[in-house]
Amino acid sequence: MKPPEGDTVNGASTDRPFIHFDKVVKRYGDLTVLDHLDIDIAAGEKVTLIGPSGSGKTTILRLLMTLETLTEGYIWVDGKPLWHKHKGTQLVPADEKYLREMRKQIGMVFQHFNLFPNMTVLQNVIEAPIRSLGQSRDQAVAQAKELLKHVGLSAKEDAHPTQLSGGQQQRVAIARALAMSPRVLLLDEVTSALDPELVAGVLAVLRELAETTDITMLCVTHEMGFARDVSDRVMMFDKGQIVEVGPPRQIFENPEHDRTKTFLSAVLAH
Amino acid sequence: MIWDNQFALDILPRLLKAFLQYTLVITVLATLLAAALGLVMAVIRYSKVPVLSQITSGFLQFIRATPIPVQLFFVYYVLPDMGVLVGAVTTGVLVLGVHYASYFAEVYRGGIESIPKGQWEASTALSLPMKTVWQRVVLPQAFRKILPSLGNYVISMFKEVPFLLFISVPELVAQAKDIGGSSYRYIEPFTICGLIYLLASYPASVAMRKLETRLETT
Amino acid sequence: MKGFDLGPWLGLLGHGLWVTVYATILGTVLAVIVAFALGLLSLQQHAVPRTIARIIVEFFRGTSLVVQLFWIVYAMPLLLGYKLDNQVGAILALGLNFGAYGAEVVRGAIKAVPKPQREACTALNLTAVHRFRRVILPQALPLMIPPAGNLVVQLIKSTPLMFLVGVVDLFTVGDEIRRGQPGSVALVYLGLLAVFFLLSMAVVAITQLLENWAKRRLGQKPVRISTATVAGAAPVGEVI
Numbered sequence: 001m002k003p004p005e006g007d008t009v010n011g012a013s014t015d016r017p018f019i020h021f022d023k024v025v026k027r028y029g030d031l032t033v034l035d036h037l038d039i040d041i042a043a044g045e046k047v048t049l050i051g052p053s054g055s056g057k058t059t060i061l062r063l064l065m066t067l068e069t070l071t072e073g074y075i076w077v078d079g080k081p082l083w084h085k086h087k088g089t090q091l092v093p094a095d096e097k098y099l100r101e102m103r104k105q106i107g108m109v110f111q112h113f114n115l116f117p118n119m120t121v122l123q124n125v126i127e128a129p130i131r132s133l134g135q136s137r138d139q140a141v142a143q144a145k146e147l148l149k150h151v152g153l154s155a156k157e158d159a160h161p162t163q164l165s166g167g168q169q170q171r172v173a174i175a176r177a178l179a180m181s182p183r184v185l186l187l188d189e190v191t192s193a194l195d196p197e198l199v200a201g202v203l204a205v206l207r208e209l210a211e212t213t214d215i216t217m218l219c220v221t222h223e224m225g226f227a228r229d230v231s232d233r234v235m236m237f238d239k240g241q242i243v244e245v246g247p248p249r250q251i252f253e254n255p256e257h258d259r260t261k262t263f264l265s266a267v268l269a270h
Numbered sequence: 271m272i273w274d275n276q277f278a279l280d281i282l283p284r285l286l287k288a289f290l291q292y293t294l295v296i297t298v299l300a301t302l303l304a305a306a307l308g309l310v311m312a313v314i315r316y317s318k319v320p321v322l323s324q325i326t327s328g329f330l331q332f333i334r335a336t337p338i339p340v341q342l343f344f345v346y347y348v349l350p351d352m353g354v355l356v357g358a359v360t361t362g363v364l365v366l367g368v369h370y371a372s373y374f375a376e377v378y379r380g381g382i383e384s385i386p387k388g389q390w391e392a393s394t395a396l397s398l399p400m401k402t403v404w405q406r407v408v409l410p411q412a413f414r415k416i417l418p419s420l421g422n423y424v425i426s427m428f429k430e431v432p433f434l435l436f437i438s439v440p441e442l443v444a445q446a447k448d449i450g451g452s453s454y455r456y457i458e459p460f461t462i463c464g465l466i467y468l469l470a471s472y473p474a475s476v477a478m479r480k481l482e483t484r485l486e487t488t
Numbered sequence: 489m490k491g492f493d494l495g496p497w498l499g500l501l502g503h504g505l506w507v508t509v510y511a512t513i514l515g516t517v518l519a520v521i522v523a524f525a526l527g528l529l530s531l532q533q534h535a536v537p538r539t540i541a542r543i544i545v546e547f548f549r550g551t552s553l554v555v556q557l558f559w560i561v562y563a564m565p566l567l568l569g570y571k572l573d574n575q576v577g578a579i580l581a582l583g584l585n586f587g588a589y590g591a592e593v594v595r596g597a598i599k600a601v602p603k604p605q606r607e608a609c610t611a612l613n614l615t616a617v618h619r620f621r622r623v624i625l626p627q628a629l630p631l632m633i634p635p636a637g638n639l640v641v642q643l644i645k646s647t648p649l650m651f652l653v654g655v656v657d658l659f660t661v662g663d664e665i666r667r668g669q670p671g672s673v674a675l676v677y678l679g680l681l682a683v684f685f686l687l688s689m690a691v692v693a694i695t696q697l698l699e700n701w702a703k704r705r706l707g708q709k710p711v712r713i714s715t716a717t718v719a720g721a722a723p724v725g726e727v728i
Contacts, residue, residue, distance in 0.1 A: 112604055132613040335688035336684045
């Protein structure tokens, strides 16, 4: 008998978390920012991390993007260790070559955009696909134009980052990150550095992204409205630990933990 | 042979003597001149006395942009024509002093301008007389900031003392050249020169760098 | 003004000026090469190249240019067995000495490029080489230009040292005139001061032009016409 359609050999993969933090510790000298943290994130999930400054939320993103090194513990992405590689049955620290392979699945948008000032908008978006993914220039340009159209900046293709507003720069940054076709997009307080009136434009792009694609998104943000609208789950952090996690409805309307309550009441007050 | 230890030891006293008697002495004297003259010129420029400060500015810029050897020959050969007889060493100290005064003046200016405007305003609010403002508020603060830069320029000057070779001052390098010329052994004298300079200037440079970081953090 | 005919000296002056300019240009080229070589070495992760670069730089900065000049022209031949042309030796000394100072400029400028730029490169998975070539270096260059200009001016001011090793540069010619024409001293050396001053000002002007050019490149690049016209490729971007 033929197996029913859709029965996959890797049935377990739909159960396995896409991102898995396993007793992750991050220390800076004497300061412990993350203390034996365990997190699971499913493929295609949109997760928002909230919490006070210094609670470690940004560190989580930076560890995933390999911008910081892991002090202890393991991080798994799509079943493979990020900072380690298999050597027989052992796990040993990974080398740069391995990291480069793993990084291909992960993209990040920064608070201060970090566009390359010596390149135009279009060049910013095509640089990495050409250099890192090996796309041809024509391919990269075609993709870039499509992405810029999506974020509403086709007219600014040949402009320089310095000629754009903060909101426009951030949308270019999003297009630039998406040009790498990452499976995970990390968003680190991407609207915090913007003038209030420019925030909506960027959030609109991110909303559309969340609703129309199955990219996994991890956002650190103070924009509670956005968090509520877009997230599948919200995680509240404090002092390097998860205080509470749950669907937006629960967190925002019925927080269980006192810390969550105090934080939200302070943030939502204005 | 390439390196003769005995020869090196033989010439060492002569070279050290020249270093101490001429190189170091000239450096110290020229530094004093540069520090004093530079301060005077900086104050003139800053106080914006009509004609004088423009001339001073122009003079400083001119000196900074022209080579020491040319300035040396100018003073050394022109002054006797005008009836002023100066020895080579005096000429050397004079020229180096004036040349570096132009750098010192810039450093002083930078230091003074780095004093926050608020300091001046507070002094006005307290009705402090100008003399006091300079003496007790501005200069002490500026001095701390500029010390590393001044130190670096002194080290620079120290390394340019051999330029006095042009007017036959018998300092370290001149002696080395003489030794080489008469013995046809050049490696030992010049290597020793290099070592003496390195031993003198490297610790000084490191000290200046440390001073700079220390002053920045306070 | 005492009677003084410049005529017969013009040819020699021209030659001397040419030697000075020539030495400045070659010395600068060599210094740039040395500065980048040593500067980049000093930024390596590995301790060995870093230390080597550091030692070389400190050596040239810590000893006097005059000593280096004499060492290269008089001592080195004894070591190598053959004699370099004195002019070549002088240019070599200038290039190495100012290259060592330049290494600090290169190093400082590269380090001054903001760290977030490097992070953006990591996020885009660019290799270290690409990162350097396409992002770091273009942003570091404008920072290098003003201090480099200063060093070139200092180099020009050091060219009279060639006189000490018998090269006929502008300064040497000036000395010849002084000897040959009694009473001409003031004029000759004022003249030399003026020429060197003009040369320095020329370098300052060029430096500022370069700086403006580099800054414009960062703030505004000329629009490049895209040649992506492969059939069936990109949908034309709409004007929003």
